[in-house]
Amino acid sequence: MKNITKQVYKGLILPFRGILSGYSILEAYKLLRKTQYLPKKELEKLQLIKLKEIVKHAYETVPYYNKKFKEYKVKPDDIKTLKDIKKLPILTREDVFNNFPNNIVSNSYIKTHQKGLTLGYTGGSSGNPLKFYKDSLTMSMLLACQWRGWSYGGYKIGDKIALLGGSSLVPFLGSSLKSKFKLKFSSFIKRMLPLSAYTLDEETMNVYIKKLIKYKPDIIIGYPSALKVLAEHIESKNIMTINPKSVHVTSEMLFQDQRKAIEKNFNCKVFDGYGSGEAIVSAFECEQHNGLHLTAETGITEIIGNEMIVTSILNKATPFIRYKIGDKSKFINRECSCGRPLPLIDHIQGREGDFLIGKNNRKVSTVGLTLMFGQAKVKEYQLIQESKNKIIVRIVKDKDYSNKKTEYITNSLERWLGNGIDIDIQFVDKIPLTKAGKRIVLIKKI
Ligand SMILES: [Zn+2]
Structure with a gap:
């Protein structure tokens, strides 16, 4: 029975999701499974081609970039190597906020690519969400990157996922009938059990544990702080029946005590991960746990001081070129024993303001x-x-x-x-x- 559900998921639901988004997530995933082993030089060639394309596109169709590049006296043709990215100006959150939509969006691209276009939001403690558009290629690639990241912990397409997080991980958490239905439908499509991390009192955690035992998730994803609280509760109740293949943490810094408590009580390895709401790059710990592998196929990451500056080489709807994302890390300059040449960064330091x-x-x-x-x-x-x-x-x-x-x-x-x-x-x-x-x-x- 289990296998049949998995086959239906792979054969029907996934292609359907692909049709809805206008780009095949499965194809993207197959591609990414190969590109993770590309030699560094090959990967950089690919990044340069895409970078040139996005810089030209931004210069020609996005008023903000056209003006800024002229101010900096830089033209698309000046980008001849990856290092030339440094000639381009830095983009801040305020720049995107103040120029959305008219000046920072590629209006000509949006007009011709309406299918699969998504309006993205990112939170932050300022109270002003950042809005931007993501195109279907960006969405599919980022989701496929997530699958690849989870696969480092044994995830296979169609596996059951349990999520313990806030609104960035568990969407549509509202009380109206419509939002409840939306959540149920999206959970079914994504094969996931969403659990809100906002209130973790004893009563709620007992309910969550019962749900987890019944659902038998293959992997668990969530905020490390929340998962640690739940792990300790599981320990106090002496429950040993939730045995996922792996636990993947995201959205917060992961501390050693959290890793230990989660690994001990869920009886599996913890994999640290990084993703940004802006859908530019993500990074995942592999089975060697040597740091996080960047998804170099979706973006270029620079680290200046310890500030991450990221460029999306995919999103043509709202180009993010040299965006100061507000996260901090450093490169780890050694090859990973897993054999994937994808660049490694250290565990992410928290977001400013949070x-x-x-x-x-x-x-x-x-x-x-x-x-x-x-x-x-x-x-x-x-x-x-x-x-x-x-x-x-x-x-x-x-x-x-x-x-x-x-x-x-x-x-x-x-x-x-x-x-x-x-x-x-x-x-x-x-x-x-x-x-x-x-x-x-x-x-x-x-
Ligand atoms: Zn590795």
Whole structure:
């Protein structure tokens, strides 16, 4: 039975998804399985061809690039080697935000390629989501890259996936009937079990464990902070029946204690991964666990200082050329024993703005905080980092609120941030939304 479902998935559902997106994901996957073994020089030749193409396209059809390249006195013909990319200006998040849609989108391309075009959003703590268009080739290649990354941990097309994450991993988490149906349908198509990481109290985790035992996922994907909380709960309940082939973590920095707890209680290896909402490059740890292999087939990565600067060599709808993505890493200059020449980078350092800063510049992810506040069951909360030594926590109490919760929140924050940080808890009736109707979890004044 299991094999039949897999065959139906491979033979029918996948090609159907390919037709919907206008580009075959299966074909992309087959190609990527080969290109990961291309010698470095061959891979760079491929990147140069695509880079020239995208630079010319941006210059000719996107007003922002046309103007900027002229300012920098650079023409598409000046790109003769990969190193020439340095002649081009850096693109910031603000540049994309301020110029969308008219000046940063290729309007002529969008008009002729409407089929399969997706409007992408990325979050961030600023409260202003970044909008851009992704074309079907970009979408298919990025998804196929994800499959290839998961295959390093044993994933095969059609395998069952369980997801434990927030809105970036578990989409459509709404309460309306329509969004519930949408989630069910998309979960069926993707063969996945979505679990929200926003509230991980005891009751919810017991439900999740039951679901996982019943669903028997082949792989589990999620935020490391959430997976660690769940792994420890599994340990406390002495449950040994969830045995996926591998666990893949993403969206946050992975710490050693998290890796250990997850590996011990899910009884398999953890694979670190990196992806960006902007759909430019991603990176995956292989079975040798020597760092993360970049998906060089989708983009070019430069690292200046420790800042990642990425260029999509695929997306013609909204070209991202030398985009300062806000993630930090460094190259690992050695060959990986797995035999894949794809460039290696170190584990990603957190995104700017998504962290509270504690003692000695210790960074505490807002995703981890979300889990803690979820466990405390406060109605709403907001954190304001006033200075390096002071944090204001605004809380909207729910009817079960007690002093014990204040104690729990204060203790957790002190433990994470380090001693000597002034934590000022303020109770408010409500937390104001931004003009766009968004709630900001973290405001940083430093
Ligand atoms: Zn490797």
